[in-house]
Amino acid sequence: MSKTIRKVGIVGIGNVGKAAASAIVHENIADELYLSDIDSERALGEAWDFADSIELTPSRTRVSAVPVEELAACDVILVSVTERKKVISSSRLELLKGSAAIAYDIVPKLKKAGFQGIYVIATNPCDIITYLFYKLSGLPRKQVIGTGTALDSMRLRRQISEVIGSIDPRSISAYMIGEHGDSQFAAWSHVTVGGKPFDEYEAENADRFGTIDRDNVEEAARHFGWEIHKRKGNTQFGIGNQLAFFAKSILNDARVITAASAVQEGEYGRDGLSIGVPIVLGRNGIEEIIHLNLNEKEQKSFNASADLIKKYIDQTLAEHEEPAGR
Known part of the structure; x- marks a missing residue:
């Protein structure tokens, strides 16, 4: 056997x-x-x-x-x-x-x-x-x-859930995109609640929770890790469980969609860097990179985030290059 x-x-x-x-x-x-x-x-x-x-x-x-x-x-x-x-x-x-x-x-x-x-x-x-x-x-x-913006995307879903109330975060689809850092952003044009586009859901429920301050929600998700770090000196359980989730999804060939930092070869118009985008995660690792059709504002934010990452990648690679003739 x-x-x-x-x-x-x-x-x-x-x-x-x-x-x-x-x-x-x-x-x-x-x-x-x-x-x-x-x-x-x-x-x-x-x-x-x-x-x-x-x-x-x-x-x-x-x-x-x-x-x-x-x-x-x-x-x-x-x-x-x-x-x-x-x-x-x-x-x-x-x-x-x-x-x-x-x-x-x-x-x-x-x-x-x-x-x-x-x-x-x-x-x-x-x-x-x-x-x-x-x-x-x-x-x-x-x-x-x-792991990229996987945990940040979970934080975004939780922030949205808390603002709209009475909806489990797991019934919300939302992604933080870009750098796992200060230049990440929420792809609001692709947020859904129970499959309904968020713009529609918000309009239909305006009498219940009004108009959501999306900038505040996004900022809270972006810096939630730092708020944890300031209070306990590190982040631990969220990212630790995220790593375990990635391992489980790979070993089980789960084919689950999650945000992750993926090497780009033309997706989103970029290459030569790794950046947070939705992927299909399975036994072979990244089975597919999901391409979101970002609106003009989001694409501008994506490009700015990608430019920042690429700058530091190029700088780091240059610093570690072997001198000519060696």
């Missing part, structure tokens, strides 16, 4: 990595979970701690701590590693230098070890680091995915 073993690895066992690992273990998403961290003793301690917890749950996930090269046998690698520094503003771009150095360290090791699975990247700035993983890994673009 043959049996497919579902293997997931996590690089970086800080707050986000631990939250992702907890969801994977206790939802029984993988048969084997491998933890890797620059602090190997910390990773081992976390693995042992999870082993203690499993007997009290329906899960039978086996958790091990391993060097990063041993993650090459995994189906999916979740990347939550980050430079340990204090974040002083809502801009994730200030993390770029340290995160880029980490990418240039670990991706060549995994490439040499023969990793052919799927990367899911939460390390910030997510869009830029996702593109670096794509360039350094040599993998097809469908196998390198950033």
Whole structure:
């Protein structure tokens, strides 16, 4: 009897990595979970701690701590590693230098070890680091995915739900598009409630909740992560569960539509960057990039966000180029 073993690895066992690992273990998403961290003793301690917890749950996930090269046998690698520094503003771009150095360290090791699975990247700035993983890994673009604006889109749906009242956020379709950062925006022209375009729904219910201040709703979704960070010093469970959701959707070939940071090859008129857009997520990674027909205002916002990401990608790649003649 043959049996497919579902293997997931996590690089970086800080707050986000631990939250992702907890969801994977206790939802029984993988048969084997491998933890890797620059602090190997910390990773081992976390693995042992999870082993203690499993007997009290329906899960039978086996958790091990391993060097990063041993993650090459995994189906999916979740990347939550980050430079340990204090974040002083809502801009994730200030993390770029340290995160880029980490990418240039670990991706060549995994490439040499023969990793052919799927990367899911939460390390910030997510869009830029996702593109670096794509360039350094040599993998097809469908196998390198950033969590991007997935969590931001969930926040947008929740904000809309709270404003209109009495509608579960899961019955609302809405996406934050662009950079996982300050230049992201809500694609209002594609928001629906129960399949009804939001403009129509709002007009029909004006006597109940009036006209919604869309700028306030969008701003709240854009900066909700920073509001969490200011109060507890990090974001953890939302993004950790998001990573676990991506792993589960890939392993189960769920073909679910979610926002994610995807490498562009002409979609939305752009290439040479990764940016948050809706995708179909399945066993092969990005099964399809969903192209939204943005209105003029939204396309302008998309281009501005893409230009910002591309600027930092080009700058980072130039900084790490080998000198001529070497």
